[in-house]
Amino acid sequence: MRTLHERYLSAKSGKRAFLFSLILALALLVSACGKATLMNENPPSEAELSREEPSGEEQSEAEPFGAELSEEESERVLSVEEIVNSFEGDASVEIPVYTGDAYTVMNDNTPYFTRSNLPTSSFEYYSYLDELGRCGVACANIGQDIMPTEERGNIGQIKPSGWQTIKYDLVDGKYLYNRCHLIGYQLSAENANEKNLITGTRYFNVQGMLPFENMVADYVKETGNHVLYRVMPVFDGENLVAHGVLIEGWSVEDAGESICFNVFVHNVQPGIVIDYANGNSHLEESRPSHEEAAEKPEPAVEEPEPVTKEPEPAGTDYILNTNTKKFHDPACRSVKQMEEKNKELYTGNREDVIAMGYAPCKNCNP
Amino acid sequence: MIGVICLDDNRGMLFHHRRQSRDQAVFRDMLAMVGKEKIYMNAYSGKIFSFYSHEIVIREDFLSCAPWGSYCFVENLPLSPYLEKLEALVIYYWNRVYPADTYLDIDLSQGWEETDIKELGGTSHENITRKIFKRKIR
Numbered sequence: 116m117r118t119l120h121e122r123y124l125s126a127k128s129g130k131r132a133f134l135f136s137l138i139l140a141l142a143l144l145v146s147a148c149g150k151a152t153l154m155n156e157n158p159p160s161e162a163e164l165s166r167e168e169p170s171g172e173e174q175s176e177a178e179p180f181g182a183e184l185s186e187e188e189s190e191r192v193l194s195v196e197e198i199v200n201s202f203e204g205d206a207s208v209e210i211p212v213y214t215g216d217a218y219t220v221m222n223d224n225t226p227y228f229t230r231s232n233l234p235t236s237s238f239e240y241y242s243y244l245d246e247l248g249r250c251g252v253a254c255a256n257i258g259q260d261i262m263p264t265e266e267r268g269n270i271g272q273i274k275p276s277g278w279q280t281i282k283y284d285l286v287d288g289k290y291l292y293n294r295c296h297l298i299g300y301q302l303s304a305e306n307a308n309e310k311n312l313i314t315g316t317r318y319f320n321v322q323g324m325l326p327f328e329n330m331v332a333d334y335v336k337e338t339g340n341h342v343l344y345r346v347m348p349v350f351d352g353e354n355l356v357a358h359g360v361l362i363e364g365w366s367v368e369d370a371g372e373s374i375c376f377n378v379f380v381h382n383v384q385p386g387i388v389i390d391y392a393n394g395n396s397h398l399e400e401s402r403p404s405h406e407e408a409a410e411k412p413e414p415a416v417e418e419p420e421p422v423t424k425e426p427e428p429a430g431t432d433y434i435l436n437t438n439t440k441k442f443h444d445p446a447c448r449s450v451k452q453m454e455e456k457n458k459e460l461y462t463g464n465r466e467d468v469i470a471m472g473y474a475p476c477k478n479c480n481p
Numbered sequence: 482m483i484g485v486i487c488l489d490d491n492r493g494m495l496f497h498h499r500r501q502s503r504d505q506a507v508f509r510d511m512l513a514m515v516g517k518e519k520i521y522m523n524a525y526s527g528k529i530f531s532f533y534s535h536e537i538v539i540r541e542d543f544l545s546c547a548p549w550g551s552y553c554f555v556e557n558l559p560l561s562p563y564l565e566k567l568e569a570l571v572i573y574y575w576n577r578v579y580p581a582d583t584y585l586d587i588d589l590s591q592g593w594e595e596t597d598i599k600e601l602g603g604t605s606h607e608n609i610t611r612k613i614f615k616r617k618i619r
Contacts, residue, residue, distance in 0.1 A: 218580070326577075326578045326579045326580045327580055329502070329577050330496070330501055330579045333502040333503065333605045336605035337505065337604065372499075375497060375499065376496065436608070438602075438607045438608045441576070449600075452598060452600045453600065454602075457608070
């Protein structure tokens with residue numbers, strides 16, 4: 116695999132558009148239109164950046180994009196655009212290949228964005244979609260004031276680039292693809308925003324992105340502090356499905372003492388081969404022909420929402436903990452510990468309970 | 482000594498040398514559990530207890546020097562070197578998955594038995610499970 120630097124050079128020499136590199140994605144970011152919403156500042160702004168693409172001369176081949184600050188400037192708080200476009204790191208790093216872990220640590224877990232002169236007020240930034248309808252960088256300074264106060268609504272009306280509705284038995288919940296928030300709903304309460312939703316596998320969403328969102332959300336809720344959080348989808352060429360996302364996080368008020376990470380989350384699903392050009396997929400072993408695959412798709416249905424569905428008339432009894440999202444055998448001892456308000460009887464099959472977003476209890480393993 | 486730790490669903494404790502999560506409900510429950518006893522911990526953990534008026538013993542070598550029967554809150558240290566000193570282990574399960582690169586280094590299926598379980602609602606967690614494990618009597 117070529118390095119980021121090599122990919123950046125090839126981008127300059129010819130092909131426009133979207134190469135599989137962090138550097139180029141950030142370069143595009145500079146030229147992209149975006150939406151920035153500053154919280155707690157007057158007035159809230161929706162800023163459109165220039166669409167002019169930077170010339171080759173304007174950008175150093177290997178230098179980071181973050182501009183050095185003068186002594187005078189070092190005292191001022193950086194703007195949203197400066198933060199979003201900043202890059203301080205090794206340009207020769209390669210996009211990692213999936214080797215079995217949902218995410219790969221990048222840059223020794225140090226974010227590429229600038230980590231000084233950051234604001235202590237919340238903001239959100241979402242890039243406009245490109246001409247292929249793909250998301251760009253999303254960035255937010257996560258604070259309690261932008262976190263959700265109500266349950267997430269339906270997002271089924273959004274069709275991110277490369278979206279397909281396809282089911283596999285081996286996928287948790289069966290649906291291969293989820294509409295994946297770049298900035299998770301629990302962080303910024305951004306619901307059906309097409310600039311914040313990409314096509315991602317269930318594994319990518321749950322095993323890859325969610326743990327980081329959880330970690331950031333807990334910290335912000337517990338401390339009232341902010342976490343600068345940047346998510347960059349990485350597309351190869353004109354692919355419609357991202358190979359993954361780079362997620363960077365940094366706790367602002369304590370200068371990264373509590374939250375500091377930089378990871379590439381792989382948009383893969385173990386056991387399934389994905390064509391990132393268009394979202395087509397097939398089982399790793401069977402490899403059906405394109406025609407066969409075309410005959411098999413399930414009828415189009417929306418992504419299953421994490422809400423209850425009507426119990427089936429027959430099946431196995433399970434006790435759902437609507438609070439922890441675990442399900443139990445009715446005889447499980449945890450059921451006795453459960454608060455009544457969180458307890459719900461479900462009769463049906465196990466797969467459907469899992470599809471509803473519940474995980475089996477590790478004690479009774481229902 | 483009685484070890485007190487927090488774990489995610491994958492037995493993770495830390496990611497990039499930092500705790501995975503925190504919850505005031507855990508700290509309150511911990512203090513209620515120990516009553517008037519001291520809690521031993523290192524400076525890393527001591528920071529988050531600075532808001533509580535409880536007698537905390539902060540020492541970097543607390544696992545070595547903690548007396549028999551004392552409570553030791555452990556976040557960023559391996560426990561296996563002190564296995565022989567461990568009389569019991571109190572584990573707060575976050576019931577969530579976080580990034581992790583440091584895990585509990587004790588196999589609880591070998592020589593330990595669960596003696597107590599309690600569910601508590603957290604301030605940032607919907608549900609936290611506290612389990613107490615004690616050494617099996619041979």
